[in-house]
Amino acid sequence: MRRARTAKKDDIAKEKEQISLDDVACEKCGGADHPEWILLCDSCDKGWHASCLRPAIMLIPEGDWFCPPCEHVSTYWTKFKFTL
Ligand SMILES: [Zn+2]
Numbered sequence: 001m002r003r004a005r006t007a008k009k010d011d012i013a014k015e016k017e018q019i020s021l022d023d024v025a026c027e028k029c030g031g032a033d034h035p036e037w038i039l040l041c042d043s044c045d046k047g048w049h050a051s052c053l054r055p056a057i058m059l060i061p062e063g064d065w066f067c068p069p070c071e072h073v074s075t076y077w078t079k080f081k082f083t084l
């Protein structure tokens with residue numbers, strides 16, 4: 001299973017797109033440090049430090065990852081559909 005994307009640029013990505021991948025800042029603290037720990041949302045493409053999440057996560061999760069606002073929306077709609 002693939003892992004959630006992070007802001008860390010691997011060598012291939014560096015060669016292919018040198019432009020926009022730089023400096024993905026964390027939505028929570030605004031920092032771009034430790035890009036290997038900045039998770040990229042699969043819905044809105046924004047970055048969040050694993051340690052800035054509440055609760056913080058200590059591992060890069062497998063599969064898709066959604067930031068708290070997106071996760072909130074999807075949870076809301078799942079519940080909404082369920083109660084219908
Ligand atoms: Zn942060």
Ligand SMILES: [Zn+2]
Pocket residue numbers: 041042043044045046066067068069070071
């Ligand atoms: Zn998102």
